[in-house]
Amino acid sequence: MAKTAFTGIEGKSKGYKLAVALLALLALSGLGSFIASYIQGHELFGSSNIVPWGLPIVFLIYLIGLSAGSLILSSLTYVFGREEYKPIARLAVYLAIVLIFGAMVFIFIDLGRPEKFWRLFMFFYMNNMRSMFAINGILYGGYFLISLTYLGFIFFDRPRFTKKIGILAVGWAGLVHMGTGAIFGFIAAREAWFSAVKPFEFLAAAITSGLALLIVAVVLTLKYTGRSVNKEMVVSLGKMLRVFIIVLLLLIAVDKLTHLYAPEREAALYMLAGRYSWMFWGLQIGMGAAIPLIVLFNPRLNRTVRWVTAASLSVVIGIFFERYFLVIPGAAYPLHYYPGEIEGIWGITGSFPIMPAEVLLSLGIMAILGLLYLFGLKYLELMPALKEPEKTTPPETPEKTEAPAEETPEAETPAEETAAGEA
Amino acid sequence: MDKERNKGETAKGNLILGVTRRTFLKISGLAAATALISRFFSRLPVFGADCNSPGQSEGVITEKWVTTSCLNCATRCGTRVRVVNGKAVKITGNPLSQVTEGENCPRAHIGLQVLYDEERITRPLKRTNPAKGKGIDPQWAPVSWEEALGEVGERLKVVRGDFRAPGGPHKLLLLAGLNTVSDEDYLRRFAEAYGTPNLIIDEGLENEADRAGQWLADGHYTQSAYDLPRTSYILSFGAGILESEKPLARNLRMWGKIRRERPNRAKVVVIDSRYSVTAAKADRWLPINPGTYGALAMAIANVIISENLYDTDFVNNRTAGFAEYRELALSQYSPEQVAALTSIPAETIREIAREFATTKPAIAWRGRTATSIPGGSYTGYAIFCLNALVGSIDVPGGVIYQEEPEYREIMPYGFGDEGRNRPRIDLSGTSQFPAARMVTNRVADAIISDNPYPVEMAIGFNANFIMSQPGNWRWHEAMKKLPYYVHVSPFFNEMTDYADILLPSPTFLELWGYDHSPPGSGFAEVRLKQPVVERTTDSRDVIEIIFTLAQSLGGSVAESFHGVGGSAERFVRYRTEPLIPWSEFLEKGVWTGPAYRYHKYDEIFRTPSGKFEFRSGNLQQINKDAVPLPHQEAVSYLGDHLEYPLVLQVYQPVLDVENGGQNYPWAQEFNLVQHGTGWENFAEMNRHTAAALGIRDHDNVWVESPFGKIRLKARVFEGIHPGVVAIALGQGHYANGKWADGTGVNPNEIIGVDYDRLSGQSAFFNTRVKVYRA
């Protein structure tokens, strides 16, 4: 097997710089929102005593899922030795690290008192280890460190160590997201969440969304950095994706059916047929499963990179809304303190206004992750080397220094943005 | 690969005053960051800055408990206030008060928000905008007390006139809302001395027909007192015992006692078109067609009489007119006849009647919902008579007669004055309202129509009739028309908008006074008010203001206050010292009278026959043509029943603070417990009614009467008669403060003007409305 060479991208193109600038702007406004919320309090967010968790938690569990899924998929190459997925494997690990970092940033900013975040790491000393948050603290922290080690071994090209660490990392990643699922699934008070299936549902969602994101990220990155996309690899990933979607659907169905069979089924009915059920059917199932499955089982469409990517994008969005639907409408279901109809404010189904500060904050952090991704592409050897030599164009005139933060690095091979790459 | 930074790379044209663009941006970034960080850290408590109010970390330096009493409703419960470092922080009950056995209702705690209301009037104000009207800004200018009182004093002189320019003291109108009894007594003295008969003291009770109901039977123009702790059965006719009947805290305390603190648990049955909180806590709720309570009472009498369940001893020996009453009840009010009218099945009527008659002692409690309609006095009479029928008059657990405290007398004002003998402008006691003592709502019409004579000046004391009276558009007109209006209260409200001079009085936690509750306990009790904190505003007591004005009027008016004390503290001491030594009173805050004596049948009946009268001799004396027996008057409604198919019923939730304002977050957020909702009131209607109108829960609707319309949310509620729309009172302010304004609507804006003729009671419950989606 030919050894794949990895490089960084040049990162000199206008598109790259524009992307960096936009993301930086978004990140700064996110920072501004955070400072505002730190000073003024969470009243700037949409959460309330009835829906206590909002967008940061949605993003957080989404990112953990993506991260865990992404890492698990890297095991295809580094654990199971499937070389055809090598081009995406490094990216998968790096993406996993960036995403878990993002998740931890979201945890930080969701806290009412972020300056006390260190208390989450006082394992066994000041922490209540029965709390799923505390357990997850160990899991996420360990996961971050293990993933970094994993990536390190990959860069230093030690296949045996890589495999061992890979097994550990992948197993750990599974536990990580099952732990996240347990945060929700182990809460008896919330009928919409209480289920033994939740950890597995989360794991399935992680792998599904991680794979989908990977497909989208890889295809777009390869395309925009002038590299060719291995169609066979993408198509086979697409076939893998549809299997995972089905598994996820199965777990969702088991969870819902369990609740529907029991006489105490109001919570499940609320989720499936209540005020917010459009999100479940339209976005979570529709975009997250139905449309992708239709595409990925269609013999004509599932052989094209474009359609597989589109289906993957649909999954990425759909599973984001799966998280959103779980956290927000799930918490909005009123607690039934006493049998009967609770009147007024104590019995209402919660609502969740979309507050600009919260949205900006979330997008800001995503922008930071985007920046990390772009910088990673540039400064780390994540992308497979270009297959064909590039058309040469006259080098650009020396650019003016635009801003102090601007770098003008030199890449090994002058790469220009071309439209090379298959569609 | 290289990741070199081209640090030194500058390019031409990037210099601003020699500073490179890079540096410039670095510096401004740093500046911004520093600004942000310092703001950031100044909020961080770890650096010592206290996020919270300054006083909160100082600890307790001084602490005391002050005995006083509440004035957030007419009950005036005894309280004790904890004052820490000069601030009142907590209000609890006064265990020495026997009326409430040391308990309070939730409004007592809201006293803290009354005291520390940020929007209080802080100094005397004078109107500079001559235009008056709803929503018109008076454009207050601060004035000194001397100036303000000087001006008011001058006006009073002009109105009263003297030998050179005879005026008419009767043209002074005194409007009192909820004030201390001491303030009321002082006001009465002033009215007497000044020479005006026009003193309206509302107290927020609105129970004139209720009072007349009893007066018809036994000559006591009063709400009934019930010996609650000893009763075994309560039959409530529209009475909000746990919400609005005073003394409320006594009812709340006794409820607990009679339900579970004695071997036999008292039974409570509530008859009301609306499922009130009292109904929720009672044993049975009987919805009834609005306005038909009198018929039901007579039907119950019918059953009791026909089945010989009445107390023959009492009826035969202590009553008069039983034969006629019996005849009427048996001939016209059989349960079958009444069932259709009231929508309560005949069998249920019999059941209830038998229960009421055989569970002793039992009380029949008449409430505003039953009596605040035309003919309500008779309804009240019919209900009250049920007590006599079962022998519940002046017995343990029955109706009792409130003892009044014997304050030191204020010597009668010896000087005659023709002003006092003029008819009152509310026409109480005239042929229009023959038995009435006070026809509050008529005052507006009197002012507008100058009938019986024009009003030249009015002074309001904690009054807010614009909010509390039905047909309140007339009050706007009347207030606008008043040539000169002075308002005395701690707060702005809808009435102060019309004032020419605004004089701030202290809140009840800052003043001296004495108080007693409306009838309820039987035994007398006087409670002290003393200031718990230093005054935070430049206010003066009602008593001080009146005394100053009286002195400036000079002559007999000034003399009339000699010896009774020119300050609130001295007046209170003067009046209460015969009852209890002053120092003891200051400490205990309560004087309780001797225990109640029952069976005073030779003393209590103030009737021609000297007995309880089923045929009212008192009424026959003032109006020979009126029907002297309890009965159901045909209900007359305002509004055609086809165009306005529903009847509007209003009610007072407990958290309706009755001092004319509602500017208190705690009162607002807990306002409607049955609906689990605060900061709002609703048009509550039955599910079937709503469905027929296409209205769903929480839809915006218009409730329209022949007199106006208001817009609010609908509350589709099972606990309400299908023909009724209920709206809670107390909301709909627009000039009271940020916590009250814009919250809810005031149903008095669309209730028409009608009266129970006999008593002058404003009718609150006979306006018809229609409801439709907005």
Added chain:
Amino acid sequence: MPRWGMVIDLDKCTACQSCSVACKAENNVPGSTPEEYRRRTAPFWHKVIAVSEGEYPAFSTTLIPMPCMHCDDAPCVTVCPAKATYHREDGIVVQNFRRCIGCKYCLIACPYGVRNFNYKEPEEKEYHRPDLPPDLESRGMWPFPHRIHGVVEKCTFCFHRIDAGLKEGKKIGEEVVPACAEACPAHAIAFGDLDDPHSGVSRLLASRDSIRLQERLGTSPKVYYLLK
């Protein structure tokens, strides 16, 4: 060690909400604005819920005062990562503002909805208690001794009264009770040691059938209700 619990007699209760208002006054809990009320970002340590059943005219509403249940097996204690909420020896579930990181997991886990997150700085109140809010005033300079935005708060069974009362040798449950129990005009709220068979609460529980809310969840709440 006593195990403090509460017995609320729904037959005596008049649903006046003196308990809820007195709690606010006692513990410096701010009033809400209409917006905060509707968004449910306003704190309520104590509430009275109305539960309706039936159709006109056979309609009934049960009105139930709900303080924090101080469950023996409290889900909030289980889920708090920072040990900011924990059981005292006497069974009271307390909230330590200093340790609270504001993750709101306890709000999620509480089946009774009695926990409140501070969404903004509590406003300056004119009638505050300089000796409280209830937490660690005695710890001095430690950061965040006071209630500020970003931490969770809830009913404390007025432990400040209990501790002060015990120091003075008073009888808890008779002379010293939480503010809600003290304020209840109908004497419907009893407080005392559930482990003492002679206490008022134990005798009440022995005399009548009682229920607890959401018993099937197994939280073992220490607030019992006697039905009408």
